[in-house]
Amino acid sequence: MKKMFLTLLMLGFCFGLYAQHRYINVNEVGVLVYGTGSEEAGFTALTAHGFRYKAGIEFLGTTGAEKYQFDRVNTVWMLPISLGGNYVLKPAQRSSFFAGLQLGYGFAFLPKTESNWTASGGLKVNPQVGWRWKLGRRSLLQTAIGYQTQRVELKQKGAQQLQMDSYIPGFGSEVVAWERNVLMERLSLRLGFGF
Amino acid sequence: MIMKKLNPIFFVLCCFSFLFLSCDKIEENSTYRISTPIYKSLGEVRKQEIKMESPVAFGRVGKIYSYKDYVLINELEKGIHFYDNSNPAKPTAIGFLPILGNVDMAVKDDVLYADSYIDLLVFDIKQIQQPKLLERDENRFSTYLNQRIDVSLNEQIRVPVDYKDTIVHESYLRTYNPWIKYETLYLDSNSSGSGQGGSLARFSIAKEHLYAIDIKDLFIYNVKEAAKPRFVKNMTLFNGIETLFPYKDKLFVGSTTGMVIFDIRTPEAPQQLSVYSHIRACDPVVVDDKYAYVTLRAGSFCGGSNVLEVIDIQDPRAPKLQTRYPMANPYGLAKVDSYLYVCDGVQGLKTFDARDVMKISDNLLERMELPMVYDLIPGPKSLLVVHQKGLSQYDYTNRAKLKLISEISIPKIR
Structure with a gap:
């Protein structure tokens, strides 16, 4: 009840601020990488909506879809929902450095091949810096480099047979419960278009 | 102005530093029901006479071996069941040879x-009907079921002779960083007069030599005179060696961290040609002239993930990953002509048309429902498939359509 009240209060506050300020929308695509191989690269597509609080300061709510490759060959899809802001160093100039931070929660979804596991999401943190160019009176293009962390928790469904020897299964041994708590830390590279 | 000059350098520095910092931090928490051992001294075990007993129902099936018209089925740590398989439709039990620790x-x-x-x-x-013990080469290996043994204790070494169930909790933190490359491992082929093991074999005979592995050593015996094996030498490789597969002049060794290819044209002195590294996973291997097929399996002892990897070995000095397919829980595998059979654990035995290695997963022809299937041998008369409930034999005259011809079942799983 308390959490719901706080959430409603925060949303009300945001909408209140939004009503008084200019609307901003930035849509970004990019990659989440931690190596040079294709199995070490994920994908990110986000849409951010918010308002310009004052020149150079923006508040945004972000959602979208992100695909992570982790522990070399595992895959998980995330639906992130986050809140954050950008600081634009020289908002009046045609191009400017900017820094941003997004904090939120990612909901996890596993591919069908991982039917023995269930996944739940976790905290997402994404600070980033970049460069922004004005394309017209309202539109903009931006590119950003960031460090993104996303937590995901995996739980094995039911008990699974386990080999006593490493290459022969069964023999009365089994994994009764198995949980994997994974913190995925990635370089994020994004290209965005906004208005 | 300063900002504009710093801009490219700043972004490149950010890019590289973030990339090198990136990783997966994985906290594993597991609870197992495992079997804990009941011990005896090795001295006591060695004193026990080993002679063929009447056929008994088997409890825990291990490796299988096909030799002439016989099938040998290992009951893990207990001994070997002998079957007359001259008629695969009706295999007949001959007896049980009780070899503790086998x-x-x-x-x-x-x-x-x-x-x-x-x-x-x-x-x-x-x-x-009456196997006769010719020789016991004592203290040859230094590990047993991946556990290091203090050989100097000799007769006093405590060895497990039976098991009881126990619940164990395990918790640890590991980091996967793509920038840290992992160490590795490798296999040979069948010679005339010898039998045939599965892709999970740790013993293999090729070029008149017996190759055997424990967790980190390769042991070589000259068996030209079969009844008088002559120990040649052992080669220390690295930790995690699991399987041997001989093919023509090469010996492929599978380990928990990769595959090693040896040239065995001089069988007493295998020359390491290359090492193909992969993540930590259990790793059986089979090969043909162009490719090695490796199943990687996740598990508490193996770590890693469940995949089938196809590795181009046309240049055995520089094997390279051709492609990779997700699997459920793969164990042993076999390649017959252009067909690939994969024991995919709980998902059963899968038959793939592997003519195009880039489309193996698209060409799944058949899936046989079997309980935790884990190894197979494409024998001269039948395809022998071992699973948690026993041994099944299939007619595979039509490679794409297996036909069950017989089963030897475990009456009760422990």
Whole structure:
């Protein structure tokens, strides 16, 4: 009840601020990488909506879809929902450095091949810096480099047979419960278009 | 102005530093029901006479081995069941040879080589009803079921002779960083007069030599004179060696961290040609002229993930990953003509048309429902498939359509 009240209060506050300020929308695509191989690269597509609080300061709510490759060959899809802001160093100039931070929660979804596991999401943190160019009176293009962390928790469904020897299964041994708590830390590279 | 000059350098520095910092931090929390051992001294075990007993129902099926018209089925740590398989539709039990601590075996010219804890035992099986122990090469191996043994204790070494169930909790933190490359491992082929093991074999006979592995060593015996094996040498490789697969002049060794290819044209002195590294996972291997097929399996002992990797070995000095397919829980595998059979654990035995290695997963022809299937041998008369409930034999005259011809079942799983 308390959490719901706080959430409603925060949303009300945001909408209140939004009503008084200019609307901003930035849509970004990019990659989440931690190596040079294709199995070490994920994908990110986000849409951010918010308002310009004052020149150079923006508040945004972000959602979208992100695909992570982790522990070399595992895959998980995330639906992130986050809140954050950008600081634009020289908002009046045609191009400017900017820094941003997004904090939120990612909901996890596993591919069908991982039917023995269930996944739940976790905290997402994404600070980033970049460069922004004005394309017209309202539109903009931006590119950003960031460090993104996303937590995901995996739980094995039911008990699974386990080999006593490493290459022969069964023999009365089994994994009764198995949980994997994974913190995925990635370089994020994004290209965005906004208005 | 300063900002504009710094801009490219700043972004490149950010890019590289973020990339090198990136990783997966994985906290594993597991609860297992495992079997804990009941011990005896190795001295006591060695004193026990080993002679063929009447056929008994088996409890825990291990490796299988096909030799002439016989099938040998290892009951893990207990011994070997002998079956007459001259008619695969009706295999007949011959007897049970109780070898405590037995995990693997190989046969050449009617001589059976079998391990017993850290000893290598040699049996004359000309009279298959009455195998005769010819020799016990004591303290040959230094590990047993991946556990290091203090060989200096000799007769005092405590070895497990039975098990009881226990619940164990395990918790640890590991980091996967793509920038840190992992260490590795490798396999050979069948010679005339010898039998045939599965892709999970740790004993293999090729070029008149018996190759055996424990967790980190490769042991070589000259078995030209089968009844008098001559120990040649052991080669220390690295930790995590699991399987041997001989093919033509090469020996492929599978480990928990990769595959090693040896040239065995000089069988007493294998030359390492290359090492193909992969993540930590259990790793059986089979090969043909162009490709090695490797199954990687996740598990508490193996870590890693469940995939089938196809590795181009046309240049055995520089194997390279061709492609990779997700699997459920793959164990042993076999390649027959252009067909690939994969024991995919709980998902059963899968038959793939592997003519195009880039489309193997698109060409799944058949899936046989079997309980935790884990190894197979494409024998001359049948495809022998071992699973948690016993041994099934299939007619595979039509490679794409297996036909069940017989089953030997475990009456009750422990």
